[in-house]
Amino acid sequence: MKPTEKPTSTIDTSAMSAGQRAALEMAEESRDTRAVSGFASSLFMGAPDFGKVTPFTRQSREDAQAGDAFVDQLGEYLKNHTDPDAIDRDGEIPDAVIDGLADLGAFGIKIPKEYGGLGLSQTNYCRAAMVLGSHCGNLTALISAHQSIGVPQPLLVFGTDAQKKKYLPPCAAGGISAFALTEVGVGSDPARMQTTASRSDDGSHFLLNGEKLWCTNLLKSQYIIVMAKTPTEEKPHATTAFLVDTQAEGVEIVRRCHFMGLKALYNGVVRFEGVRIPVEDIVHAEGKGLKVALTTLNTGRLTLPAACIGLMRECLDISLRWCREREQWGAPIGNHAAVAAKLADMAADTFATEAMVYYVSALVDADKKADIRIEAAMAKLWGTEAGWHSVDETMQIRSGRGYETADSLRARGESPDPVERMFRDSRINTVFEGSSEIMRLFIAREALDPHLRRGAVVIDSRVPISGRVTALIKAGLHYSLWFPSRFLPRDAGIPSGMHPILKKHMRAIHRASRKLSRRLFLSMLTNGPKLERRQLLLGRYVNIASELFAMSTACARAESISHDDASDAIGAHALQTTDYLCHRGLRRISGWLKESRKAPDSKGYKLAQELMQYGG
Numbered sequence: 001m002k003p004t005e006k007p008t009s010t011i012d013t014s015a016m017s018a019g020q021r022a023a024l025e026m027a028e029e030s031r032d033t034r035a036v037s038g039f040a041s042s043l044f045m046g047a048p049d050f051g052k053v054t055p056f057t058r059q060s061r062e063d064a065q066a067g068d069a070f071v072d073q074l075g076e077y078l079k080n081h082t083d084p085d086a087i088d089r090d091g092e093i094p095d096a097v098i099d100g101l102a103d104l105g106a107f108g109i110k111i112p113k114e115y116g117g118l119g120l121s122q123t124n125y126c127r128a129a130m131v132l133g134s135h136c137g138n139l140t141a142l143i144s145a146h147q148s149i150g151v152p153q154p155l156l157v158f159g160t161d162a163q164k165k166k167y168l169p170p171c172a173a174g175g176i177s178a179f180a181l182t183e184v185g186v187g188s189d190p191a192r193m194q195t196t197a198s199r200s201d202d203g204s205h206f207l208l209n210g211e212k213l214w215c216t217n218l219l220k221s222q223y224i225i226v227m228a229k230t231p232t233e234e235k236p237h238a239t240t241a242f243l244v245d246t247q248a249e250g251v252e253i254v255r256r257c258h259f260m261g262l263k264a265l266y267n268g269v270v271r272f273e274g275v276r277i278p279v280e281d282i283v284h285a286e287g288k289g290l291k292v293a294l295t296t297l298n299t300g301r302l303t304l305p306a307a308c309i310g311l312m313r314e315c316l317d318i319s320l321r322w323c324r325e326r327e328q329w330g331a332p333i334g335n336h337a338a339v340a341a342k343l344a345d346m347a348a349d350t351f352a353t354e355a356m357v358y359y360v361s362a363l364v365d366a367d368k369k370a371d372i373r374i375e376a377a378m379a380k381l382w383g384t385e386a387g388w389h390s391v392d393e394t395m396q397i398r399s400g401r402g403y404e405t406a407d408s409l410r411a412r413g414e415s416p417d418p419v420e421r422m423f424r425d426s427r428i429n430t431v432f433e434g435s436s437e438i439m440r441l442f443i444a445r446e447a448l449d450p451h452l453r454r455g456a457v458v459i460d461s462r463v464p465i466s467g468r469v470t471a472l473i474k475a476g477l478h479y480s481l482w483f484p485s486r487f488l489p490r491d492a493g494i495p496s497g498m499h500p501i502l503k504k505h506m507r508a509i510h511r512a513s514r515k516l517s518r519r520l521f522l523s524m525l526t527n528g529p530k531l532e533r534r535q536l537l538l539g540r541y542v543n544i545a546s547e548l549f550a551m552s553t554a555c556a557r558a559e560s561i562s563h564d565d566a567s568d569a570i571g572a573h574a575l576q577t578t579d580y581l582c583h584r585g586l587r588r589i590s591g592w593l594k595e596s597r598k599a600p601d602s603k604g605y606k607l608a609q610e611l612m613q614y615g616g
C-alpha cells in the first residue's frame, strides 16, 4: 500500500494470510460504521448506563392488544389443527396447515397492513415466535426463515417502494420466501463465495450463476433472496443481494437436504444457470449485499432466542410435571438437590432470555433503525445456548422417557412428551444464523471498536510513522485518565427506589463491568494485534458481558413486574428468579475472570495443532 492511501479497515490486515485477510476485510467493509452506543457496549467499557435498561420498557397496552388476537388465534390453531409428531414422522407439513397459517396472516406478521400484512410490531412477532417455538420446530423454521431472513425483512429495511409493492403482498398472503447465502465452501466465511452475477452489456440486468446449499424453505418458496459476488476492480469481494423468482428460467432445485432434526424442513440445494435478473431486483444497491445480509440478520436472529423461550417454557412444564409425579428413593425427584438445581436453572434462563428479547424488541419498535447489533447477537448467543441447555437437562430429568420417542410413549400409554423430538430439533439453534463461535467473534469486534477507533492506528503498519506517533500521544492522554477512572465507583443511573435485592445486584453488575473493561484493556496492551487471534480469551470477555446483559435486563424486568399491576406472588417470583440468576451469573463471571488469567489455552491450542498435523 502506498503511504498516502487510506486503509480500508480499522484493523491492520497486512500481516495476515490471503484467506484471512479477504474474510476480515469483507467483514469490515460490510460493518455498520456507526459508533456502537447501546447498553451492551457500555458493559465492555466499564460504564454501564442503567438508564438505558431502567425503567424496563414493557409492551404497551395498545401494542399488546394489537397482538393478542393473532397470538391467541395462532396458539389455538397450532393446538387444534397441527400435529408436530406427525409432521416430524412424515417429514412433511400438510398443505392444509400451510394454507391455514396463511389464512391467519402468519406469513405477514410484520408486513405493514398497506401491503396486506398484519402490521404487527417486533414484540408481537417475537411473541408469535415464542408460541411457535413451544409447539413445533418445523413450523417455527417455516415461518421464521420466511419472515426473519427471507424476502420481507430485507425489503422492510432496504426495499424501494416498487419492490415493496411487488413482493410484500404475495409474501404476506403465503408466498413463501427463502434466504440463500451458504455454499459448499461458504459457511461462516462469505469471502469464499463462488456464486456470481455479471451485468449485461446494456446494463439492464444481471446474469446469475452458481449453487447455494441448505436454503431453508427452498422447496416451497416463490422468492429467494440470493447473495452473489459482483466484483469490480476496486472491490473484488463486492456482493449484491438479488430478489430471485424460483420460477425464473435457469433456477433449478437440485435436491432436498435431510437433517438430524427438523425433519420437515423444506431445505435444499439450488442451482442458478444464467438466471436473468433485472437491475430493479437488486436489494439496496450493487455491492451492498453483505450489508443487507448482516443487517437482516441483526433483527432476524432475534427470532431464534424468542423461539427458544417457547422451547424453554415447554421444557420447564414437562420437567416440573415429571419432577412432582416421579418418585424415586422415597421422594419426588424434584426434591433431590441435583434435579432441583436443573429446575432453578431453567426458570432463570427462561426469565433472562425473555428479558433480553423483550428489551431488544422494544428498541426495534421504538426505532426501526436502532443499533441493536451487540444486543441482538448477545440475545442469540445466550438464548440459544440456554435453550439447548434446558432441553438437555429436560432429557436428563425425563431420563429413559426423554430418550424415548413420543409415539413410543403414547403406544405404551404414557404421556407423549416430545423431549426426543425437541432435542433433535433444537440442536441446530447454536449453529445457524451465526454460530456461537462466530457470534462471540462478532460481539468482540464490536466491543473493541471504541478502543480500535482510538488505538488501532498506533499499531497499524500501513499508516505513516508520523500519523502513528500523533495517534499514540492522543491515545496516551485519553487512557491516562480513562484507565484509573475504571477503578472508581460512579453513579450509573441505578434507580434509587429499586428493590434492595435488585439494587445490590445492579451494583455488582457495575463492579464486574468495570473489572471487565480493565481486563479487556490490559489484554489489548499486552497482546496488541495478536489479541484478535486469542479467541478463547475474547470469548470469555464476551461471555462475561453477555451474562451481565442478561442479568441487567432481568433485574430491570423484575423491578418492573414487582411494581406493576401483577399480583404479589408474580412479583415475588420474578424477584426470586432474578436473585438466583444474578448469584449464578456472578459465580460464572468469577470463573471466566479466573480462567482469563490461568486457562491452559496455549497448551490446548498446541496440542490441537499437533493432532491436526500428526493425526489422532
Ligand SMILES: Cc1cc2nc3c(=O)[nH]c(=O)nc-3n(C[C@H](O)[C@H](O)[C@H](O)COP(=O)(O)OP(=O)(O)OC[C@H]3O[C@@H](n4cnc5c(N)ncnc54)[C@H](O)[C@@H]3O)c2cc1C
Residues within 6 Å of the ligand: 145, 178, 179, 180, 181, 182, 186, 187, 188, 189, 213, 214, 215, 216, 217, 259, 262, 265, 267, 428, 431, 432, 433, 434, 435, 436, 437, 438, 441, 535
Ligand atoms: C438446518 C439448516 C438450515 C440452514 N438454513 C440456511 C438458510 O436458510 N440460508 C443459508 O444461507 N444458510 C443456511 N444454513 C447454513 C448455516 O447458516 C451454516 O451451517 C452456518 O452458517 C455455519 O456454516 P457451516 O456449517 O459451513 O460451518 P463452518 O463455517 O464451516 O464452521 C465450522 C465450525 O467452525 C467454526 N468456525 C468457523 N469460522 C470460525 C472462525 N473464524 N473462528 C472460530 N470458529 C470458526 C464454526 O463456528 C463451526 O463450529 C442452514 C444450515 C442448516 C444445517
